[in-house]
Amino acid sequence: MWKTARDQVCLICRSARTTSTTTASARASIESWTSQRTFATRREQRPSRMVLSDRVARPPPVRAPGEGPKKPRNRPEGPWAGTNRRVANIDPRKAPKPKPVEEDDRRGGKDKKTKGQKALKMQRALATISYGQRTSIKERMQEIQSFDQFNLLPVVKEAVAQEALKGMTEIKPTPVQRLAIPALLGQPMGKKPRRPKSDNGREEFLLAAETGSGKTLAYLVPAVNAIKKGDAEDELVAAYNERLAAEKERRGGAPVSEWIEKFEPHPNTARPRVVVLVPTAELVDQVTAVAKKLAHYTKFKVRPLSATLSPLKNQRNLYSPIGVDMIIATPHLLATIAKSDPNVLSRVSHLVIDEADSLLDRSFSGDTTSIVDRAMPSLKQLILCSATIPRRLDTYMEEQFPYINRITTPNLHAIPRRVQLGVIDVSKDPYRNNKMLACADAIWSIGKEAAKHEAGQSKDEIDVKRIMVFVNERETTQQVADYLVSKGIDAIALHRDTEEHRKSEMLASFTSNEPMKIAKPAEDTEGGKAGAVATRRHLPNTKVIVATDLASRGIDTLAVRFVVLYDVPHTTIDFIHRLGRAGRMNRRGRGIVLVGKDDRRDVVAEVKESMYMGQALV
Numbered sequence: 153m154w155k156t157a158r159d160q161v162c163l164i165c166r167s168a169r170t171t172s173t174t175t176a177s178a179r180a181s182i183e184s185w186t187s188q189r190t191f192a193t194r195r196e197q198r199p200s201r202m203v204l205s206d207r208v209a210r211p212p213p214v215r216a217p218g219e220g221p222k223k224p225r226n227r228p229e230g231p232w233a234g235t236n237r238r239v240a241n242i243d244p245r246k247a248p249k250p251k252p253v254e255e256d257d258r259r260g261g262k263d264k265k266t267k268g269q270k271a272l273k274m275q276r277a278l279a280t281i282s283y284g285q286r287t288s289i290k291e292r293m294q295e296i297q298s299f300d301q302f303n304l305l306p307v308v309k310e311a312v313a314q315e316a317l318k319g320m321t322e323i324k325p326t327p328v329q330r331l332a333i334p335a336l337l338g339q340p341m342g343k344k345p346r347r348p349k350s351d352n353g354r355e356e357f358l359l360a361a362e363t364g365s366g367k368t369l370a371y372l373v374p375a376v377n378a379i380k381k382g383d384a385e386d387e388l389v390a391a392y393n394e395r396l397a398a399e400k401e402r403r404g405g406a407p408v409s410e411w412i413e414k415f416e417p418h419p420n421t422a423r424p425r426v427v428v429l430v431p432t433a434e435l436v437d438q439v440t441a442v443a444k445k446l447a448h449y450t451k452f453k454v455r456p457l458s459a460t461l462s463p464l465k466n467q468r469n470l471y472s473p474i475g476v477d478m479i480i481a482t483p484h485l486l487a488t489i490a491k492s493d494p495n496v497l498s499r500v501s502h503l504v505i506d507e508a509d510s511l512l513d514r515s516f517s518g519d520t521t522s523i524v525d526r527a528m529p530s531l532k533q534l535i536l537c538s539a540t541i542p543r544r545l546d547t548y549m550e551e552q553f554p555y556i557n558r559i560t561t562p563n564l565h566a567i568p569r570r571v572q573l574g575v576i577d578v579s580k581d582p583y584r585n586n587k588m589l590a591c592a593d594a595i596w597s598i599g600k601e602a603a604k605h606e607a608g609q610s611k612d613e614i615d616v617k618r619i620m621v622f623v624n625e626r627e628t629t630q631q632v633a634d635y636l637v638s639k640g641i642d643a644i645a646l647h648r649d650t651e652e653h654r655k656s657e658m659l660a661s662f663t664s665n666e667p668m669k670i671a672k673p674a675e676d677t678e679g680g681k682a683g684a685v686a687t688r689r690h691l692p693n694t695k696v697i698v699a700t701d702l703a704s705r706g707i708d709t710l711a712v713r714f715v716v717l718y719d720v721p722h723t724t725i726d727f728i729h730r731l732g733r734a735g736r737m738n739r740r741g742r743g744i745v746l747v748g749k750d751d752r753r754d755v756v757a758e759v760k761e762s763m764y765m766g767q768a769l770v
């Protein structure tokens with residue numbers, strides 16, 4: 153008869169219009185189903201998948217040995233699902249406890265929100281983890297003070313110190329690295345029991361830690377270690393190396409690049425052992441750059457695959473005759489390649505899903521899960537990594553990966569401590585809901601403030617402040633950027649249609665750790681004083697990127713101290729990622745949120761309060 157709930161509604165709706173045979177209960181059920189649909193599509197409603205989980209670090213469920221994963225609940229589907237029940241389907245353990253009536257309520261007339269109705273449900277960081285568990289995470293972190301304590305090959309340790317964290321005087325692992333690296337290397341995980349391996353010896357891990365806390369190295373370092381160990385033990389590679397050495401000798405010192413194409417392909421050609429999935433081409437470049445630093449020292453082959461590279465370049469990267477050990481890719485491209493050549497994923501031992509909440513969400517999950525499925529037979533470690541774990545992902549992991557090792561840091565879901573949040577009420581004078589003006593004003597104040605600090609120092613150069621402005625809709629990025637440019641601010645909109653070279657140039661300047669200097673302008677200064685920075689028409693000491701979430705995910709904007717939230721983010725997840733572009737690696741940062749007349753002031757107030765208290769936004 154009817155195949156899907158949608159069919160049922162269409163058919164019944166039609167019959168309801170033409171005949172009077174539809175029963176009242178059927179109509180009620182249709183109404184509730186259709187209203188749920190419209191409810192879910194309304195913008196202001198937060199779908200449950202966008203709600204952060206407050207139980208990420210919970211201990212795994214206790215199951216008898218040999219007992220498989222939890223069975224999915226046997227729920228009937230369709231609009232009739234809840235009908236014809238004889239008893240209410242309420243689990244008494246989960247029934248809400250009666251709330252104590254407050255004094256004000258008894259007197260009646262209390263019109264303010266009760267604690268349970270807060271705009272954002274606020275909880276302390278790792279609220280459901282006991283004090284004992286939290287202290288044990290902290291103790292574990294204190295036990296490890298140096299990369300030397302990890303069971304890493306000497307060459308990998310050297311690569312971290314000499315290349316990945318080059319220039320740092322004191323090299324210490326960050327909290328997530330202290331917890332994750334030993335776990336991924338098979339070292340003991342403190343008091344936390346290690347989850348059993350799957351039948352084919354696979355282990356699963358979740359790395360959940362705050363933004364800018366060094367998650368990339370936390371998964372890359374053990375993966376590189378595995379590649380190097382694998383090289384030493386791989387008979388195919390050893391035999392190939394012998395044949396290659398013999399060939400080199402035979403050719404009498406001719407450069408390898410001249411003849412390697414004609415020589416036999418490397419056993420790893422188009423058969424990477426490590427795959428890292430990230431959501432955007434920008435992140436492909438960023439993670440590849442970090443991996444290449446390690447590769448430079450440890451000598452393994454890492455290649456990017458992304459839609460911004462030409463098809464020929466992607467093909468060369470994957471099918472290079474010298475082989476490829478690690479691929480950093482976006483899921484769609486890799487899934488398409490793997491469809492036509494299934495062997496591409498046949499040797500993968502380590503699969504990392506970075507920004508897992510995005511990659512396992514609706515838009516990416518088809519491609520991501522198809523890659524996971526294809527890689528599964530050879531997989532030794534599956535690593536999910538994210539700064540935010542929405543409840544939907546949490547439930548998904550519980551069902552799909554019941555034995556996942558959950559590695560979480562105590563500050564998960566909190567905004568970095570050294571980021572402060574300022575609020576500008578745009579509905580008041582002088583802005584009267586002109587957000588663009590308020591945004592330009594905020595940027596001018598940052599520029600002028602910076603200029604004031606520099607004014608006393610007699611330098612020929614001035615420091616350029618890098619500022620990120622986040623909007624909710626892609627269309628707004630260009631409008632805001634154009635307006636800022638019209639106000640003398642060097643701004644660029646970052647979206648899919650932005651010229652590639654301009655985009656990478658701007659992103660490069662935002663991700664560089666080096667201070668950005670320009671020559672100090674001497675004349676036409678505001679107030680007529682030579683030596684000040686801002687002219688009446690041009691603010692030279694700031695650079696601005698206007699972006700949507702495209703740039704809020706994972707981009708390592710170390711140099712950014714200021715973030716302007718032009719729109720109030722829809723969810724706490726967006727708050728965390730957007731504000732997380734500043735204050736990375738314990739740097740100081742400042743967020744400014746513009747609140748208009750239609751915006752949720754209560755949400756902003758609660759975010760501000762949680763930030764002040766150093767709490768998780770849940």
Ligand SMILES: Nc1ncnc2c1ncn2[C@@H]1O[C@H](COP(=O)(O)OP(=O)(O)OP(=O)(O)O)[C@@H](O)[C@H]1O
Binds near residue numbers: 705
């Ligand atoms: N042990 C360390 N000591 C100092 N700096 C480090 C260390 N590990 C990583 N970093 C630096 O910290 C910065 C942030 O790291 P990374 O991009 O991996 O953060 P992240 O946790 O992935 O953030 P996000 O969740 O926003 O993606 C990088 O510039 C990196 O070089």
